[in-house]
Amino acid sequence: MTDLVQVERVTAYHGTVLAVDAVDAVFAPGTVTVVTGGNGSGKSTMLAVVAGVHQAAAGRVLRPAGGVAFVRQSWSAERPLPLTVRSAVAMGRWRDRGPWARLRADDRTLVTEAMTQLGLADLARRPLDALSGGQRQRALVAQALAQRAPVLLLDEPTAGVDETARRWIEDAMAAEARRGVVVVHVTHDADQVRRADHRLHLAAGRVAEPLGGR
């Protein structure tokens, strides 16, 4: 069994549109990798394939045992979600416990820790609908952290969020990597690209050198 995420010659389509074209990549535990590239270059699709929610047409992805936590591109704030922050974060425990199961004391500890890591402890009882976009995004990241998966994938987790949310989310990703998690996130943020341990740049679905070099 591997503790790496290994992406081997992965090709993926949306209908007839080739989105990811024979991509090879390795993501190691304890590191942060940023995925960069222009609009439509295949970043989201590649991440979805690694997460296991989009089927590759060819190639394969090897993942560590224990699952993948995946934060998708943020959902529309208009969709009502009648959940408190705490119950949303607690959904991160469902894979291990099953939906609606009563959480055990150790699950509740993980939920509290994940909220604290994103600075949400004081907002635990707030409905998600009553939060700012940045606070909601922090709750989604906390939900992923509560899963305690060995792999954390995030699709533009700080796009469009305020400075405070960006800091909390960046700190949480760095802390997860220090715990030995494989962290991969899509970003257009130059500072995040600079600080990352590894960079994977895509152009037209293929691994490429970024324009202007590294």
Ligand SMILES: Nc1ncnc2c1ncn2[C@@H]1O[C@H](COP(=O)(O)OP(=O)(O)OP(=O)(O)O)[C@@H](O)[C@H]1O
């Ligand atoms: N649901 C879909 N149906 C059809 N084509 C799609 C769909 N989603 C993505 N595509 C196409 O697949 C290709 C890769 O898209 P993808 O969203 O993975 O790129 P991206 O790099 O994440 O882009 P962005 O930075 O805009 O989010 C693009 O050509 C896009 O138009």
